[in-house]
Amino acid sequence: MDAMRRTTTASYDCLLFDLDDTLYPLSSGINLACRRNIEEFMLQHLHIDETKVPSMCLELYREYGTTMAGLKALGYEFDSEEFHAYVHGKLPYETLKPGSSVKEPPAFHATT
DSSP states (O other), rough: OOHHHHHHHHHOOOOOOOTTTTTSSSSSSSSHHHHHHHHHHHHTTTOTTTTHHHHHHHHHHHHSSHHHHHHHHHOOOHHHHHHHHHHHHSSSSGGOTTTTTTTTOOOOOOOO
């Protein structure tokens, strides 16, 4: 019961869950734009050879869960906030229309 009281006293205006490709359909183009931004970051900020970027991006994603985590594991030094701002800040969110391209979230069932 104490846990319930603690969670109800938190004051949040909004909670955002970024669960890639679960809130919007692949057809929205968000995923493709995100991948392009990651590859562009790798080229422009990390100066990785253009011919290696696409395959490296995919390999790091598969091995480490995210390309950013893989780049960090390989020793590339960059600011994570700058990476996220670059990659996600330029996405075409305006293409998402409420009720049409945003998926309904799964039902939440509280357990007692």
